[in-house]
Structures are given as C-alpha cells and as structure tokens.
Amino acid sequence: ATVELNMYYPVAVGGPITKIIDGMIADFEKEHPGIKVTAVYAGNYDDTRVKALTALRAGQPVQLSVLFSIDLFELIDQDAIVPFDDLIGAADRPWLDAFYPALMENSRTQGKVWGIPFQRSTIVMYWNKEAFREAGLDPNRLPATWAEMVEMGKRLVKRDAAGNVTRYGVMVPSTGYPYWMFQALALQNGEVLMNQDGNRTFFDKPAVVEALEFWRDLGAKHGIMPRGTVEWGTLRAAFLEGKTAIMWHTTGNLTPVRKEAKFDFGVAMLPANKRRGSPTGGGNFYVFKKASPAERKAALTFIQWMTSPERAAQWSIDTGYVAVTRAAYETPALKRYIAEFPAAAVARDQLQHATAEFSVHENARVKKLLDDAIQAVLTGAKEPRAALAEAQAAAERVLARYRR
Amino acid sequence: MSSGGSRLRSALYGWLLLLPAAAILITFTHYPIVATLRDSLYSTARAGRPAAFVGLANYRFMVEDPVFAQVMWNNALFALGTIPASIALALVMALWVNRRLPARAFVRLAYFTPTVLPMIAVANIWLFFYTPQFGLLDQVRSLFGLGHHNWLGDARTVMGALIVMTIWKEAGFFMIFYLAALQHLPPDLAEAAAIEGTGRWTYFRRVTFPLLMPTTLFVLINATINSFKLVDQLFVLTKGGPDNASNLLLYYIYEVAFGFNDWSYAATLTVVLLAILAGLAFGQFFLIERRVHYR
Amino acid sequence: MKGRGEGLAGPPPPGQALEHAAALLLAVLWVLPLVYAVWAAFHPPEYATRFDPLAPLTLANFRRAWEVAPFARYLVNTVFLVSLILAAQLVLCTLAAYAFARFEFPGRDAAFGLVLLQILIVPEVLLVENYVTLSRLDLVDTLLGVGLPYMASAFGIFLLRQTFKQVPRDLDDAAQIEGAGPLRALLAVYVPLARPTYLAYGLVSVSYHWNNFLWPLVVTNSVETRPITVGLGVFAAPETGVNWSVVSAGTLLSVAPLVLAFLLFQRQFVQSFMRAGIK
Amino acid sequence: MASIQVSRASKHFGSVRAVDDVSFTVPAGSFVVLLGPSGCGKSTTLRLIAGLETVTSGRIWIGDIDVTDLPPSRRRIAMVFQSYALFPHLNVRENIVFGLKVRRVPAPDRAARLARVAELLGLAGLLHRKPGQLSGGQQQRVALGRAIIAETPVCLMDEPLSNLDAQLRQTMRRELRALQRHLGITTVYVTHDQVEALSMADRVVVLRDGRVEQDAPPAELYARPASVFVARFIGTPPMNVLRLADVPGGAAVRGTAVPVLGRPAGEGFLLGLRPEDVRLTSAGLPARVLDSEYLGADTVVNCAVGEETLKLRLPGRAPVTAGAEVRLGWTPDALHLFDATSGRRRDDVLQEPGVRQAKGEIT
C-alpha cells in the first residue's frame, strides 16, 4: 500500500523553485516506491500558512508542509503540529543534531524540536563591483561597519544633470519582511527583539530604537537610500538595473542574481556596528497532527531524505539557500561549487553570527505591529521611539495572555 | 397575474419555482449575515481556550484598534477618490463614444477593455508603472527632468496610486451603462432643442444630464459597493502597506481572519461592512423609487 | 443609432476637433497597460523596462511562464468553473425570475426584496462565514465550492424579471389559449424572447467570474482547483522578485481567451453589457 | 358551431367595476360586436369569455357547457388579439401550428390543416418568414390562421383591425366577415370603431362603464338609438342632440323661438337629428354657419342654432361660408327624442298626436 503525502511549500525568492522541488520529489519517489508525495506551491510564506491552516481546518488531507520557521508558535497554538521528538527513534538523533544550531533556534521551544530546517537563508549584502569602480572605490573592499557603509554609500550615489538620483548607495527592503531586515540591524546594534518562549518583545529598548533611527537616516539624512519603503519584490530588479550599488537581500536570491546579473557583483556578510549579525530566515518542515502514524513515518522518511547532505548541497547550489548541515558543505559537489563561486559560502560563514528569526505567539499579528512601526518610520509618519513604543504596547496586549 | 388559474395554484407554482434559488441565497447570503452577528459576540477559539461569549468585547477592541480607524479612513478616501471621478469620466466617455467620432469603434473598445481584464493580472503591470526610478511613470517623469518618486512606498501617494488604477479599471464599465441610457434618449428631443438653438452644453445641462439621472444613481450605487468590494489589487501592489496607508476594510478582514486566525474579530469587522452596505441598500431602494421621477 | 447633431445643417460646433483628439488620447492611455504587457512579454527581460524599437522578439517568456506554473490546468479549471456557474445561474435565475414576473403569491414582494439584498452583499463580503459553511459542506478546495455561493444571482434574477415583465401579456394569453401550461409557456415563449438578456447576462457573469479572485483564493488550496486568477496571483507574487517579462507573459496567457473572445464579439459584448445596463 | 351565453357577469378590479352585471347571448354561428369607448369593459368581457380573467360573479356558457370554472385551454375557443400576439421568434408556419403542437396533434394532420389554412388566407408564400418581416395585414392573417386552424367553434377578437391603416382596414373588414360566414364560427368581436361595428355585426352590444347600454342589430342601433349615449356614439359625424325649451306653440331649440315640436314637450327633453337628415331650405329653422369641413364626397357644416350647435352633412362641396345665415329643415320621421335626465329614448312621447307637427319641416 503506498502512502500518499500532501504538502504545501512557499517560494519567496526568484528562480524556478517549483521545478527544482518537483525534480527532487521525482527522485525521492523513485527511491521510495511506497510513498507518493504531492507538493503544492502556495505562494509566499503567509499565503502558505493560511492555506495549510485553512486546509487543516477544512479537513483536507495535508500531512506535512514547508512553512515559515517563525510560525512555530502560531502552529502550536493552533494545535496543528507534532514535535519531531515523538516521531524519531534513538537512531535518528545524530541526524537531528547535525543541523547548524543557529538554524535550529527557531525549531526549539518547550524543550522539543518542532521543525526541520529546509529552505533557510540569512541576509547578505550584494554589491555591484562596476558601480564601485565607477565611484573610484576598491571593488573588492566592502563596508564592514555602519559608518563605512554610510561613507561609501555617499560616494556611490550617482546623480544626473538635473540633480536627480539615478543610482543609490544602498537599498534595504522594507516591504514583505521589514521586521527581518530590522532584526539584522538590531542584532548588529547588540539587541534581540524577542525571548525564546515567544511571549515577550523588546521593541522599545534604546538600542533597538537606535537601529531604526539608523535605518531611517540612510534615506532621510544621508540620502544614500530612497525615502519611503523599498519594495522587496522589485529590489532585485532594481539592483540588476544598476539603480543601487548595494542591496541587502536573502541569500535565497543568490542564484537568480548570478544568472541575471549583466555585471560583476559580489556577496558579503552584513556590516557590523556593535557586532556582526543577521537573523536566519526561511522555511522549516513541519509534520501535522492530523497525519496517521503511517503517514508520519513516511513524512519523516521524506524529510530526512530531503535534508540529507547530497540533497542539501544540491538544493543550496540550485537556489542559494544555506545548506542546512555541515556535512552538506563537505560534499564534493558543494565544495567544487564554492571553489568557483566563493559567494556561496558567505551565508554559511555568517551563520556563526546568526540568531533566530523573529517568532512569537500570534506571530502574524505581532509581526505586523513591528512591520507597521518600521514602515511608519521609514515613510516619515512617526518617530522611531514613539512608533516602537506603540508597537511594544500593542504587542504586550497580545502576548500577556501567553505568560503564566 | 394568475391568469385563469386559481390563486392557490399560482402561489404554489411561485414558491416551487423560487425554491432552488432561495435555498442558495439563504445559505450564502442571509444565514451568514446572522452568523456573522452571532460570532462577533464570541471570542476566537485558540489552543486550550475554546470560544466563549464575550458580549461587546470584540467591538470594544475594534474601537481601540488604530488599524481599524486607519482602514475606515482609507476606505472613505478610496470611495471619495474613485466614485465621483470614475462616474464623471464614464459620462464623458459615453458622450464621446455616442457621437460620430474618428475610430469610434477603437475608442469604445479601448475604454471598455479594462473591464474584461482581471484586476489581479493588471495589478502586476501597474506595479511596473509605479516602481520607482525605472518604472514607467518615473521614466516619463525623468523625460521632463523630474526626480523619481516612490509611489507605492510613500504613504502620501500610495492611496492616490490605487485610486487612479481603480478608476482606470471601472470607468469603462460604467460608461456602458451611460451609453445604453444615452442611446435610449429619443433623438427628436435633441432635434427639438436644436431648433430652439440650444448649445451643446446647455442641452447637456438642461436635458441630457437630468434624463440620465436614473443611470447616474444606479452607477453611483455600483461604484460605492465596489469601493468596499475591490481589494484584489492590494494583494499584488501594497499588501495594505506602507503602515496600513493603503489598507482597506475587506482586505483587513481577510488579513485578520486568515492571517491572524482571529475569526471573531473578523466577524466583528464584517458586521461593520454589512452595516455600511445595508445602509446603501436602503439608499438604493429609496433612490430607485425616485428613478421614475419623470415617468 | 442617430447621435445628436448628426445630419444637422450648418457648420460643425466649435472645438470638436479638439474634443476628438482628447477622446483618442484617453483611449490610447486606456490600452497602455495591455500594450505594455504585450511589449514585455514578447521581448527579453532586459528590455522589459527599456523601450527600444529594435529590441529582439522572443517567446522565451511564455515558455518560462508555462513551465513555472500550470497555466493549462488553471485555464481548464477556470473554464469549467465559469461554465458551471453560468449554467446553474441560467436555470435558477430563470425559474426565480419567472416566479417573480408572472405569479402572484403571498410574500412575493418581501422575497424579492430579500433577493435584491445579494446585489449589494455579495458572497465575498461574507467570506469568513461562507468559508465555514463550505467546510461544513466539505466543499472547500472544490470547484463546486467556489461556484456554489454564486449560483443564485440576484442580479440575474432582477434582470430576467425585468425582461419577462416586458414580454407582452398577450403572448402569454395566446399561449394559454393554445393550451400551453406555465412551464410550456416559459420555455416556448419567455425564454426565446429573453435571448438578448441571456447573452448580456452570460457575458457579464463570465467576465465577473473569470476575473473573480478573493473568494477562489480563500476556497482553493491546490493546483487541481485553482482558477487562473488565483494561479496568476500565486505565480506573480512579488516576493519571488518580480520579473515583468514572465509575469506579463503569464498575464497575457491568462487573459488571452477572454480578450480574444472580447475582440471577436466586441459588438455583441458591448451591446449586451448595455442591455444589462438597462434596468 | 356553439352559442355563447353571458349571464349577469361581473368583474371587479378592486374598486373598479370593469364589467358590471353584463348579460347577452351570441347565437351559434353569428357575429356579435362589443362596442364602446375606451375603458368601458369590452376587453375584460372578452377575457372573461376566454377565461383569461375569472368572473367576480355570474356565469358563462359555451354551447351547453358551463365554462365559468374552466381554464382557457379547456374552453375550445380561439382568440385574435389587437397586437396579434404572434410569437416573434417563430416563423409563420410555427406560429400557426403552435397550438396543434402543444395539443399533440399528429404531424401529418398538422400539415394537412396548415396547408388548408395557408391556402384559405393566401399565406402559402410566407410560411417561412418571421412576423417581423410581414406587413400589418399579413400579420393579421397569420393571427387569423392561428385562430381558425384550431377549428374551435368559437372565436374571440379584440380590436383585430385597429393597428391597420384606413385602406387595409376596409379590405380586411370584408375578408374577415366573409371568412366568418364561410366557416360559420361563432364570433365575438371587440371594437371602439362604430363604423366597424355597423358594417360587420349581426348584432351590436354597446357597453358603457361596464354595463350594457343597447343590444340590437346595426340598422336599429342607427335608426333608433336607445339612449343619448348611443346616439352620440354612432354616426360620422354623430347625431346632433339639442336641448329644448317650451315656447308658444310647442317646443323649440334652446335660444330660438321657432317651435320644432308641435306640443310643449320641451323642458326635460333632448332632440336628436342626424346630420345627413338635415337640409338647407328656403324656409325653416334659422341658423348661422360657424365653419365647414370639406371631406371630398361631402361637406360637414357646423351651425349655431340658438344656444346649441348643429352639424349637417351636405353632398359635394357645400356653397356655404363661415358667418352666412341659413335655414334648416328635415322630415318629421328624422326626429329622435330623449329624456334629458335618464338619457333614454322616448318614442312614446314622439308618437303622441301633434307632437311631430311643427314649422321647421320640409315636404
């Protein structure tokens, strides 16, 4: 009897992700004739969560999904998922321990592991070397600190005769996942935004406010970034169009940028202020409670296969996402790839500075509070301190119930 | 009109014929309205905590919810921005297309095209128009030496951007209704006026426009409903951002229900939407009565 | 149709040329988005934002779009969905409209008022509750589920009722004298006479449901059920880093059938919409 | 062949008494016209016979069956409507055989009957046209065809000719009547055109406000109208009805001194004179010409007589000019007398000796 598995997965980066997934599944099914997997692409992370949860609520057969690592608490609160500790035997422990700890931070709570890292990324800095040359900068020397970034950024800004900016120094996207970028800034300024239990936020800490002020000033004060929000979706296009010399973006965009860039570009870790830092991001595998024991077992088999070193390596090469285990980086394939394209290693190297992505109870709602605050500040509607204070207060109202 | 047949037979027939449609309408229009009212008085079930009767708590939360205030305000702006403009434009288009015009067929076709295109599809194209720096709009601006502008990223312009696009989408549709009405104006009225030496503008002001009043009212209602119904473009263009600057009621309801999984609050917001639409309903019936004012 | 002022003796009114120019300009502006979509779709990505008349043409974008998302399947779904809804609507609305137009029964006017309510309060407004109802009926993620709430259309009932009421009473009487019962009269007299209205309503309904997004988005979870709009919405989610060439290609793929039909039948289309407008 | 009997039929729409206690009989095979001004209840009466409306009270027989409670389809009647009520989406053939199809008459039989009817009405060439492609007269014939193909004993017609132009109406009148005689169908025919009634009917039933005003053959209707209403309704131009006053030597038209009746029967009576019965005379009732209307074959002259006005109809182009003083005369038997209050005819008074003897007559 073949076990049928249905799963949803999101795509938040360019490239033919769907084809790659389908390909991997085809291979998997060849090796495991007893298991049939149907993977449905359901849009961005939020859409996919909505789909998965509504599907569950409507009693659709869904056994596992790749969902936002940060939806952990939401999923637990919805009583939708089971911890992997209940699925695996002692034999599987090593597999579980093989993942980079930074990537596992979003998977652990209440002393259990709820999600398995899959399409994970960190934020990295892409830079247009030609723009650097043009501005008389060493194309291979990168801003290592905020100060440097501002100073270089100013030189990278290009204006036309009318004095209108035709190229910006740097762009940090502020739609789609503003809180994520902001986490990086906060972290670099020495602060995290929430606690491990996901029932407390620290939006109003001075260092956090400072971070937001810095972000705003990139546009408002230094003029090296456009005022208002920067569109996540169109940023890559903007970078490829040479409209900005530097962009912050997910490593997940590495491959598409590499494919489409008509110019020589580089990738590096984000600059530091008090320290280096970037949140991890992206999707984990979750297994749903609704799944029958047989299905759970099949799901585990599938997940283990998908995260085995060879797959992880190939997946990383195809997409630019981080390969989730050390072992993956030991594989010849990835070794070779990194040799010819060192940028591919940046994400991994950054993992040592990385921390969990923002994740709390009623994540969507709280996250939106933060996002709105950030956008309010970037669009000049509010002052950082006030905005973050409000967000914090609102978050408190939501999260208070989850402390006892 | 029970021609011949007895009252009873006719009544029986009537209800039987009505039955299937009624069943569906009740299930998907009338029952949900009641259910929404009910759910707005309960709390959302979460792990551990089942739904419980909370009276007006949800409404209290709504009143304090700054996003709700923002969304209502936006919707008001959206309505004020789209309704008069699209109606006026529709009327002008209709008047133009109704006259002998070079390439009339093409012009009419052009005006009408947006109606047949899915909002969700064209939104992506408009996204390009609005993209800063290399978007079409900014490319044009730069031709005139103007700097680029972050149309969707700027809280001050994002609403305007949405409004313009919506007008583009709707005007052609409303035009059709005006066109229909225009073509049903007896031509000899125009001739009678022509003999009296009525100028075009006078004729429009004194005759055409008053006679189009019923259509205008009808279109007005439609436009108003749409201003609360049309949120597809948000999914592509702004997701309601930045900072809810372009968030609309129905989209917010979607967000709360399916994003936050807060079904009670979604119901509460829906009640508000229903209240508004119900208000319109009465408005419409009242106005429709007046439609026949001159017949 | 004789527009005003045509055939009149004497010189043409002043400023007419200017007006015609304005009308044409507006028309051009109105088709611009479509024109751009065509441009972007048929040129390589690097020209998506650069308008170079010499840019090479290509179909690659269509190929990619076609690969990235199962448009074929989406289109099939949409066509099936739209036909399903239309068929049901025609039957249900006809019966209901006939009841309202030609029969007297207690509570008729009240019932009609309740029906009209749905013209304003369309199902998507109640998407939360309707979604729950659908899950109870176990119809989530089925095309039937997407269509069901729309199958009794107040607009259709209203429109047909008007038309039926306009059918001369004599015809109904004649049919009776000739021995036809109510249903026979409906099929032999009313329905044929209402053909234009049916066409009009059909077109309105098709284009409405072809373009409908929010409700299908909520109800459908899988490729097998997604209509083209949802498919497109998912496919073109800006998160993936917009590539306008491919998106435009996808957009054209998804609107092509409707737009083609529209171009072919534009006269009937517009006329019919106008009939639909006459209420 | 079947007679129709309407007895004490009433139809009230709310407060409107469309038909009010109407009774009349239509002998089998005869042609009876319901005549009256707009809104008098003609159509309603017909629809009651057809069963398209249900009577408020009263009963209706067709042949010797009481059909009062039968639906139209069961009354074995045919009907022709003012609008013809042809099905615009069906061609002539389909229109004519519509009823036969509904009644499941076998195809060969249908074809045979169709052929006969088409032949009879000269529609053979038009069978495949849609009503929209036919002239008024042709549509008229098709409607007739649909009515007679059913071969019902009774046919009801509601102003079938009123949408045709004068010329055509005249020819159709004759055709229709001939056809009816030929097939011997019992026919009830509604019209508000008195010429049509006079020229076609075996009997005319004049309705007024839903009640029967007079029920008589055309000649009698014209020669001895039962009331002022009928008198004023019939004739082109209709009968002159003059108010009388008592004067020495008899009764005179109001405002004149010349008695027109030999005995004082003036107050409370109305005098009727048909325009064609009045002549210009040397001696006679003095009058002043107001205006005249030339109609080709004859001229209608409008005169002032005392306080009253009077029309007379003269052959050819009458040699009168507005303002001219003339004298009018008539033969004694041209006089009609009506009760001023009830409006009913009062031949009894007229018969009294000496009443007809008066000055204004010619010999």
Added chain:
Amino acid sequence: MASIQVSRASKHFGSVRAVDDVSFTVPAGSFVVLLGPSGCGKSTTLRLIAGLETVTSGRIWIGDIDVTDLPPSRRRIAMVFQSYALFPHLNVRENIVFGLKVRRVPAPDRAARLARVAELLGLAGLLHRKPGQLSGGQQQRVALGRAIIAETPVCLMDEPLSNLDAQLRQTMRRELRALQRHLGITTVYVTHDQVEALSMADRVVVLRDGRVEQDAPPAELYARPASVFVARFIGTPPMNVLRLADVPGGAAVRGTAVPVLGRPAGEGFLLGLRPEDVRLTSAGLPARVLDSEYLGADTVVNCAVGEETLKLRLPGRAPVTAGAEVRLGWTPDALHLFDATSGRRRDDVLQEPGVRQAKGEIT
C-alpha cells in the same frame, strides 16, 4: 409671416432617394399639407426645411433668405413632432418656455407670452404637470404651445394628430386650423390621412416615392386627380378605376359589351368613377352585387362589372342583397379618364366631341 420655397430639393440616403427633385411653394400665412403613403418622403422633406437634414442638392428659401446652409436654430422656425418630443423631466411651463430661456428672453417677457399661450390653448391649469401626467390631447397642446410661443413666422408639423383617437383628432383638427388662421403662421403639415389633408389644407402636395405627384387645393385634388395614384389615394372609399376595352360603338369596361365611352378610346385607358357618383338605375350598365357594407348614413355596395369590380355609395340602408343583378348609371361629368401606362389624367381625350356620349348615362 414668411413664405417657404423648396426648389429642386433632393435627399439621398445612400441609394435610397428619400426626396427626389422636389419643388413647391408655401405662400406666406397659408396652410400646406404634405400628403402621401408611408415612406414617400414627407418627413424627410419637412426635416430638410427645418434643417434637421442637409439637402443632397437643391435650395430652400424662407421669406427671402436662402436658409439652405443655415443650422435649424437660425431658420426662425418652430416644429411639432409626431411624438411631441416634450422633455419628460420638465413640467408644462418649463417645456413651453424652454426655447425662450435658451434664447435669453427676459423673464417678464417670458411670463407674459406664457400666459398668453396658456390662455390660448387652455393649458393654464396644467402648467405644473409633467408630460407623463397629461393625456394625449393635452400633450399635443403643450407641443403646440412650445411651437407658437417662439412666435416664429413658420411652423412645421409632422403628423401631429396621428397619436390621438378618432374623436379627439377631429376636434384637434378644427382647433389647430383655427389657431393657424388666427396667428397667420405659415404652416407645413405632414400627414398620410387624406381626410385630414382635404379638411385642413389650403393646398395639398401629394408625394410619391420622393417626388411630387400633384400640388393643388383640396377641391381640385378631389375633383380632378392628376393621376391614378392620387385618384386611388383620395376619397372614402377611393375612386373606382376600371380597365377599358374597345367594343363596337365605343369603349366598354373590360368584360362587358355596353360602351361607356362614345368613341373607341378603350385600349390603353382607365376609367375613373367616384363611388358617390354612381347610382342604381332602371336602365344602365349591368352589374352583380358582391356584398354591401352598412355605414349608418350610407351603404357602400361592392359590384362586379365584367372583369372589374366597382364600389358605389348609396344613402341610408340600401335595399340590395349579395348576388342581386343591378344596373348602374352616372352623369357624364362624373367620368375621369387616365392613361393606362403613364397613369396621368387625360381630360384632353375626354374633351373630344362624342367621347362622353354613351349609353350608360342617366338624365
């Protein structure tokens, strides 16, 4: 007061020659009727005069101004439409003064004129009603009011009465004519009803297929129709037109041997006889009664004469039954003669000595 002159005007719609080289004159203050069957170009001609259509060729004068290239508003005309073309959303008052407002006539003047017109047309009580609340006749008056308040020298009317019922039409006819005389407005009046034309017109212009068939005063039109077309178009019932054949001793009605014309002028000619000119006689042309139509004042008898049929109109209720053999006679001057091919009147032939001498006449 201004005359109208249409000279050689043509209007072609694509291939349709709606109006084809039409010329006629309307003397100042006179009332001219354009008469003809549907589709003959009456309305189009009127619209050319109004300037609502531009001529394809030809010129039009009003007074002594060539208005051919002037827009309607500059031609100083008023027009009454068949549909009345009242503005449904304006009340009677606003409708009537609409033109004055447009022309910026000062308010007091407006009020004065309105009062006068309302008085004249008896609309005083209705000024605040909407057209929808008026009867046909009242709407008619409002349309008239709007036309005459402009006090233009010329008024054009397109079948203004055709939407009214018989009774009302008759009274409106007289009113209208009186009004026109009273104000002395030069009027062109379109109708397809010959009775209307005869009774109202100073001159009648008969149109046929966009060309002028005859242009004459009513009496002449009736007495001496210029062509078979006119003859057959005018009169109730219209003139009998019989085909002739040569027989020994003259020309006889086809299929009879009795000469009706004294000299062989049969082949190629048509004989015209007005129904009211034919009488039943002891001796005379033998005929068989087909049927008869009782009209109250008189009866129209339909006879077969040889291969032809002939109508005669007899006063009262004629004592004839279908199938009866009768003999017909007439006075010599009752004869009309037409050319069979051209259809034109041929008095010349009739004048020739001996032609009128024939058997079938009475003395």
